[in-house]
Amino acid sequence: MPKVSRRTVLVAGTTAAVTTAIGVGSGTAHALPSGASFVQIVAHSDDDLLFINPDIQPAILSGCPVRTIILTADEFNGTDDMSREELSAQLQSGQRAAYASLAGKPNTWSRGTMTVAGKIVGVDTLSGAPQVQLIYLGLPDAGDDLHLDALTNLWNSTSYSTDTILPKGSPIGRVQRYKQADVDAVLLGLLRQFQPTTIRAQDPYPDDARYGGSLPEHWDHIAAAKFAQKAMKAYEGPDGRPFALLTRYRCYNTQKAPANVPSALRTAKTTAYNKYADRDPLTGDTFNANLSRNYERWPVTQPWAMLDASGTLHAFVVAGDALMWWRQPNGGAWVGPTNLLAGTFAPGVALAMRGDNKIQIAVLDLDTAAIRTATQTAPGGGFGAWTSLGNPNNNTAAYGTPCFGVSSGLLELFVVNRAGTLGNKFQQGTGFSGWYTVSGGNGKAMSPPVAFTAPGGRMHVFADGNGKAFHWYQNPGGATLYQALTTSADCTYTPGVALDAGKVRVFTRKPNDGSVGTLAESSPNGSWQTTVTNLGGVGGTGPVTAVTSGGATPRVLAFARNNDYGLSVVRQGPTGAFGPWEDLGGYFEVGPAPVLDAMGLVRVFVVGADCRLHERRQTAVGPDAPFGGWQLAGN
Numbered sequence: 001m002p003k004v005s006r007r008t009v010l011v012a013g014t015t016a017a018v019t020t021a022i023g024v025g026s027g028t029a030h031a032l033p034s035g036a037s038f039v040q041i042v043a044h045s046d047d048d049l050l051f052i053n054p055d056i057q058p059a060i061l062s063g064c065p066v067r068t069i070i071l072t073a074d075e076f077n078g079t080d081d082m083s084r085e086e087l088s089a090q091l092q093s094g095q096r097a098a099y100a101s102l103a104g105k106p107n108t109w110s111r112g113t114m115t116v117a118g119k120i121v122g123v124d125t126l127s128g129a130p131q132v133q134l135i136y137l138g139l140p141d142a143g144d145d146l147h148l149d150a151l152t153n154l155w156n157s158t159s160y161s162t163d164t165i166l167p168k169g170s171p172i173g174r175v176q177r178y179k180q181a182d183v184d185a186v187l188l189g190l191l192r193q194f195q196p197t198t199i200r201a202q203d204p205y206p207d208d209a210r211y212g213g214s215l216p217e218h219w220d221h222i223a224a225a226k227f228a229q230k231a232m233k234a235y236e237g238p239d240g241r242p243f244a245l246l247t248r249y250r251c252y253n254t255q256k257a258p259a260n261v262p263s264a265l266r267t268a269k270t271t272a273y274n275k276y277a278d279r280d281p282l283t284g285d286t287f288n289a290n291l292s293r294n295y296e297r298w299p300v301t302q303p304w305a306m307l308d309a310s311g312t313l314h315a316f317v318v319a320g321d322a323l324m325w326w327r328q329p330n331g332g333a334w335v336g337p338t339n340l341l342a343g344t345f346a347p348g349v350a351l352a353m354r355g356d357n358k359i360q361i362a363v364l365d366l367d368t369a370a371i372r373t374a375t376q377t378a379p380g381g382g383f384g385a386w387t388s389l390g391n392p393n394n395n396t397a398a399y400g401t402p403c404f405g406v407s408s409g410l411l412e413l414f415v416v417n418r419a420g421t422l423g424n425k426f427q428q429g430t431g432f433s434g435w436y437t438v439s440g441g442n443g444k445a446m447s448p449p450v451a452f453t454a455p456g457g458r459m460h461v462f463a464d465g466n467g468k469a470f471h472w473y474q475n476p477g478g479a480t481l482y483q484a485l486t487t488s489a490d491c492t493y494t495p496g497v498a499l500d501a502g503k504v505r506v507f508t509r510k511p512n513d514g515s516v517g518t519l520a521e522s523s524p525n526g527s528w529q530t531t532v533t534n535l536g537g538v539g540g541t542g543p544v545t546a547v548t549s550g551g552a553t554p555r556v557l558a559f560a561r562n563n564d565y566g567l568s569v570v571r572q573g574p575t576g577a578f579g580p581w582e583d584l585g586g587y588f589e590v591g592p593a594p595v596l597d598a599m600g601l602v603r604v605f606v607v608g609a610d611c612r613l614h615e616r617r618q619t620a621v622g623p624d625a626p627f628g629g630w631q632l633a634g635n
Contacts, residue, residue: 111171112124135190251290262541298401324339334633371391421437492541557602559592564583614631
């Protein structure tokens, strides 16, 4: 990977992104999280504004604690008329202005320090919203000729050491020396003090081979993400409940992905970034494209909740250092979360019901790069020993989370590999076959695939093809074949899938405005419709999921996160057409996951910023039955 500094790739000029309205106070009234604590860990003072936001703003507006830890001083080599220390100070002032904009508060801050693990860090607190804080370590930027690649060197070597940069006017007061162990200790100390339930970081494994282009990922981004991941592993979670979410965000390479931030969210994001850019003498329009994009490195899609053969409901969510497992026996109370497997995994799980009526589960282990799997011991029971299925890329982690399909009663495992094609294993005897590559998709498959088996036995596999919905199918006993859908099947995440009167129906989140489209087979196992029906929607980002209701006349319900970061549902009517969207409220970080329970009720699950499982369930069986209020599942 070539050495690159954010400052050296900027287009000349100082034109910031253009916006026409102030976001806070004129846009979305967010459904606010509660009982949560947020921490972002980033390399630079604009990384959070470009790559993580708009996810930051609802956290700020909630009144929950929001802290952003910035590892480097962002000093580059200064400018022709500014020293390193002066440039760093000015960029930090830009970040403060941006956060004040997101909070809708005056840009007035108190500036102080905190001693953590023997090191002094800067702490800036927003006066009008004191739960919002910016924490500065001051490590050198990778492009500083006096400290080239300092953060990467700290990650790679336990013996390497570097001095910090002291921004002009910083309350820290003195230069300090850091080694890898110091960075680890400071980050862990901050997490233990702040007790976050949701941690956000950058991409530790960027896909530069396919989408880096002329702007390969900044080494500081990668090192910061790995330091964050390591700190999360040591922290585990708040005192008394060792679980916290860790979400990683793609950075530069989202410029090669479709725009997916709707205008209601993009306006506030752009306004805040411009507050920063006004104080950055080196920035240009290079990163404007990132303002309309927000992609998680490992998006979580269905299914992560499942009903087993005993009627027990299960939900599985990857935390920062654990696989969380909740379960509810039919007619019983929720139990969990319990730690089903310790380790660092890509968010999301693969789930399927085996031919022997036991659940099979798999995760992508980021420590070993292997896909690991376990089988339920019996319906309603726990899980047996975990085994490794290896990886289609050997010792390099596969691009996405795996999924399971079922064909002729046997499991099929699919995962997007580093080449952007599908790697495949299938159940063979008591184990699995070797790895095969499924043809089709032109190397553009992105997010985790999803598999669905129709009543006639045909298995379908869908994936996001970086803007287009990809589709494969396998007839019983046959090979997995690529079958293109209509060219209008735009998407930004893995499609949601459900059964519609014997036909397979998919739902896609469309670019730009976040609206939802749907497409179905013309007849069971037949050709696909050639026109996508636009269901509109209420903006938002993230995957769309779907389920077929219970009742005498089952119909399809689709769920999506909206601009308010709450949940919306659209229902299929008696004629097959879909009605208006309904707002179910709430706020969530992971989801939605709809399931039909043993009583025939649709239940939809999300994980909130508090890292807890929440659900709404129908009050009666049938596609038109309303949903009750939000309930906590487990503890």
